[in-house]
Amino acid sequence: MGTRHRMQKAGQPIALAVSAMALVLTAPAGFAQSQVFIVQSEHQQNLPPFQPTQVKLDTHKLTPRGHREIIMAFTAEQGFARRPLPLDSHGIVLHANGELKPDGLDYEEALQKHGISSKAGDRLIISDIKIESEKIIFNFNGGPDKKHKYLRHIEIGGGMGSSPIVKDDGQEPVGSRLTLVFDKYVPEMTPDQVRALIQPVMDFNVKTPLEAYVDTLPPKLKEAILNHHVLVGMDRKMVIYALGQPHDKTREESNGVAFEEWIFGEAPQPTQFVRFVGNRVVRVEVAAVGQDLVVRNQDETGGYTSGGDTHEVKMGDATPSVEGEGGHRKAPSLRLPGEELPGAAQPVQMPGQPDTKPQPIPAPPSSTPGQNGHWSTAGNTLPRAGGQS
Numbered sequence: 001m002g003t004r005h006r007m008q009k010a011g012q013p014i015a016l017a018v019s020a021m022a023l024v025l026t027a028p029a030g031f032a033q034s035q036v037f038i039v040q041s042e043h044q045q046n047l048p049p050f051q052p053t054q055v056k057l058d059t060h061k062l063t064p065r066g067h068r069e070i071i072m073a074f075t076a077e078q079g080f081a082r083r084p085l086p087l088d089s090h091g092i093v094l095h096a097n098g099e100l101k102p103d104g105l106d107y108e109e110a111l112q113k114h115g116i117s118s119k120a121g122d123r124l125i126i127s128d129i130k131i132e133s134e135k136i137i138f139n140f141n142g143g144p145d146k147k148h149k150y151l152r153h154i155e156i157g158g159g160m161g162s163s164p165i166v167k168d169d170g171q172e173p174v175g176s177r178l179t180l181v182f183d184k185y186v187p188e189m190t191p192d193q194v195r196a197l198i199q200p201v202m203d204f205n206v207k208t209p210l211e212a213y214v215d216t217l218p219p220k221l222k223e224a225i226l227n228h229h230v231l232v233g234m235d236r237k238m239v240i241y242a243l244g245q246p247h248d249k250t251r252e253e254s255n256g257v258a259f260e261e262w263i264f265g266e267a268p269q270p271t272q273f274v275r276f277v278g279n280r281v282v283r284v285e286v287a288a289v290g291q292d293l294v295v296r297n298q299d300e301t302g303g304y305t306s307g308g309d310t311h312e313v314k315m316g317d318a319t320p321s322v323e324g325e326g327g328h329r330k331a332p333s334l335r336l337p338g339e340e341l342p343g344a345a346q347p348v349q350m351p352g353q354p355d356t357k358p359q360p361i362p363a364p365p366s367s368t369p370g371q372n373g374h375w376s377t378a379g380n381t382l383p384r385a386g387g388q389s
Contacts, residue, residue, distance in 0.1 A: 047107060048083050048120070048216065050100050055196045057096065058188040066188050067131055073191035074138070077126045079204040080212040081118045081140075088114040089144050091177025096197050117144065117176035120216035121209070124202055127175065134182055136194070140202075141175035178202070210241055218304055230274055233301035234281045239274060246274070 062070075086092065088110055093101045102110050118124060118141065128139035155162040178201055180194070195204050203212070214222040217238075224231050225242045234242070239262065246262035253259070257277060265271040268289045275283040286294040 050103060050200055052099065053097050053197055053199060055097060055193055057182075057193070060188045062131070062186045062188050066190075070131065070136070070189075070191055070194060071129060074126050074129045074194070077204070079124050079126075079202045080207060080215075081120055081122050081124050082199070082201055082203050082216070083120050084111055084116050085118045085140065085176035085178075085201075086110040086114045087117040087144055087174070087176060089177070091144065091179060092201070093179045093181055094198060094201060096180060096182050100200065117141065117174060121213035123209075123212075131186060134185055136180040136186060138178040138180070138198070138202075139175060140178070142173060143175040144173050144177050146171075146173055213237075213241060218302070221301060221304060230272065230281065230284055231300040232281050232284055232296050233299040233304065235279045236276065239281065243272070243274075 086107075092107075092110075095101075100107075124140045126138055126140060127142050128137075130137045157163075178198065180198060203215070207215070210225075214225050217225070221231070221234070221238065224234075225238060228242050230239055230242055243264050246264055247266065248263040250261045250263070251258065252261065259282070260276045262274045262276070263271065264274065270286060270288040273283075273285040273287070274281055275285075283295070283297045285296075
């Protein structure tokens with residue numbers, strides 16, 4: 001019995017595999033070819049890796065003096081975003097010397113659901129700071145909530161109607177929020193220690209916009225931009241940071257694909273021709289006097305793509321059209337292939353109703369003057385003004 005039981009147990013995976021294969025083979029073809037939406041995103045692969053801080057903290061609670069120093073130090077303080085920040089009322093939660101929430105796929109979902117308040121490298125201004133018993137709340141660039149979040153919904157009425165306590169100015173919030181959480185209470189610490197704790201989210205070092213931006217990029221792209229070198233695969237923002245604004249721009253079309261070419265430099269200096277398809281560099285040509293033309297058209301960024309806001313949606317196995325911007329696609333229709341479009345639209349004929357086909361409109365009668373000099377229509381003489389016909 002023991003040997004037979006072991007043989008039965010060993011044969012179970014084989015039976016399951018055979019059953020699964022039979023299910024796939026007998027599945028209807030329509031199921032295998034069903035259309036699905038696949039949303040490809042670029043934020044997740046470009047989020048900088050999170051590294052917890054290691055700041056030594058005091059074991060005593062924050063004193064009133066320390067409270068005032070932190071408020072004074074961070075009011076209207078400026079810095080740069082280390083990662084894209086979601087436009088969400090809950091914001092992001094950073095545990096002191098611990099994890100960041102949300103993180104990973106959850107962070108990506110928050111960016112997709114609520115939108116981006118600030119991109120990596122953007123300037124941040126601390127517009128509000130609150131210190132509570134176990135946490136410190138930072139609002140950046142005005143915060144993610146509307147002003148008077150609750151009062152603008154309250155109205156006071158009388159005999160002549162009602163009016164809200166606070167009128168809505170119509171401006172949508174564009175800021176973000178960071179909550180720095182501690183284990184039992186906010187400990188006694190200096191403003192420099194607070195800066196070190198929120199360093200994974202906000203960088204307080206004095207930097208130029210170029211330095212703040214390239215610090216968010218991989219080392220290869222950072223080095224290329226600082227050396228004013230354009231790589232195939234860069235986007236427009238990277239090219240502008242590397243070479244500045246182009247001397248000239250041209251728009252052309254090749255094999256049905258529209259492209260834009262930026263021209264940097266003039267002879268006798270080396271001239272660069274940077275070609276874009278969409279937002280990506282697909283070709284770089286460098287022409288110098290007395291030297292061969294250098295052409296690069298292979299990706300040189302290692303597959304890096306910046307975290308943009310555009311998402312490509314595909315329908316199942318349908319390949320995107322390669323037509324140019326001027327290409328036309330057929331409008332969707334419920335007609336079968338080869339079915340001709342019926343004639344002009346006719347009114348709906350209800351059961352039991354007589355056939356009421358539209359009658360043709362008669363031609364307008366000719367207008368000729370009557371015997372007494374008056375104009376007549378269809379043989380009837382128009383009456384005189386104030387007289388008889």
